Amino acid sequence: MDLSNLKYRYFYHFPCVVTVQNTIEYDEEHPTAITIGTFDGVHIGHQKILERLVNDARTHELKAVVLTFFPHPRMVLQKDTAIKLLNTITEKKTILKRIGLDYLIIHPFTKDFSRLSATEFVRDLLVNQLKTKRIIIGYDHRFGRNRTANIDDLVAFGNTFDFDVSEISVQEIKEVSVSSTKIRTALENGDVQKANEYLGYKYMLTGTVAKGKGLGRQLNFPTANIHIPEAYKLIPKTGAYVVQSNINNRTVYGMMNIGFNPTVAGKTKSIEVHFFNFNEDLYDQQLQIDMIARLRDEYKFESIDALKEQLSKDKARSLSIIASL
DSSP states (O other): OOOTTOOBSEEEETTTTEEEOSOBOOOOOSOEEEEESOOTTOOHHHHHHHHHHHHHHHHTTOEEEEEEEESOHHHHHSOOTTOOBSOOHHHHHHHHHTTTOSEEEEEEOOHHHHTOOHHHIIIIIIIIITOEEEEEEETTOOBSGGGOBOHHHHHHHHHHHTOEEEEEOHHHHHHHOOOHHHHHHHHHTTOHHHHHHHHTSOOEEEEEEEOOOSHHHHTTOOOEEEEOOOTTBOOOOSEEEEEEEEETTEEEEEEEEEEOOGGGTOOSOEEEEEETTOOOOOTTOEEEEEEEEEEEOOOOOSSHHHHHHHHHHHHHHHHHHHHTO
16 A cells, blocks of 8 residues: 555644644654554653653654554544543643654544554555654554554564564553553542542643633632533543643632532533632633642532532632642
8 A cells, every 4th residue: 555645634843843734744754763552641651651762762863753643543443422532632732742752643543544454554654654763662552454463563564674663561561550541530530639640740621711601700709611622522520629720821720610500500511710819801712721639529509608608618728739739
């Protein structure tokens, strides 16, 4: 299969972060060190692989490249619309930027792409297109049509096509004892602090501030209503949380409610953030909300006054948590 004209829908270059949102060719001629995977969450296990990649690339004077895919293969092959991911494309770019990569390629995952044989994938994509000279990969990586090829096959391909394979051993991965599934479970249970430990950074929600009903302002707790368009993004368990955000190059703390506002007979789930000591117009701005800790479940209070009293208690507890950071 000739992939000489293969194109990419998303292309990011670091550290300059040149982003092109249309279909262009990857045209870097410099040889590369590469790793491959979905990297959902870019958690501390993933970071071990990525740090090895960057160090290896610098040692051998190669470009450090991550090849990942979107949509998630399960969305395409299993029609799994219920799958929830830890990162949006924007968030994954933000996290990977910190690691020091040269290139992040987010390749469109389609049924046709999934039918590439292992030979086609390695020869046409990795070798001919991406100029691969070194591959850093996890011990359990599988690839090619029906995921039939494994690390031993990759080593054999390396001998044929003149690239080296460096394996991250099971012992190294198990040392951190973490998986995207564990993180999803923690977030679904509201355990943000455990999720953050697994991630190595604060779990984030990224969305645009939209107009709400103004109830928070009536309660003297004005809120920014966060709209997240990506339906696949995992939203943690309903309840109240301590959060922070960077607004105009300033760290601002606050508390966030995820839920249905049952006290006022709300019917749709919303994400609302009240920022402390902050009174600026945020409408239509995109914000990244970093989650610090969970305060409580969402309750239906007997009255608006009872709700206001609880919000005051939530604020006091939030400030205490923030002071201890």
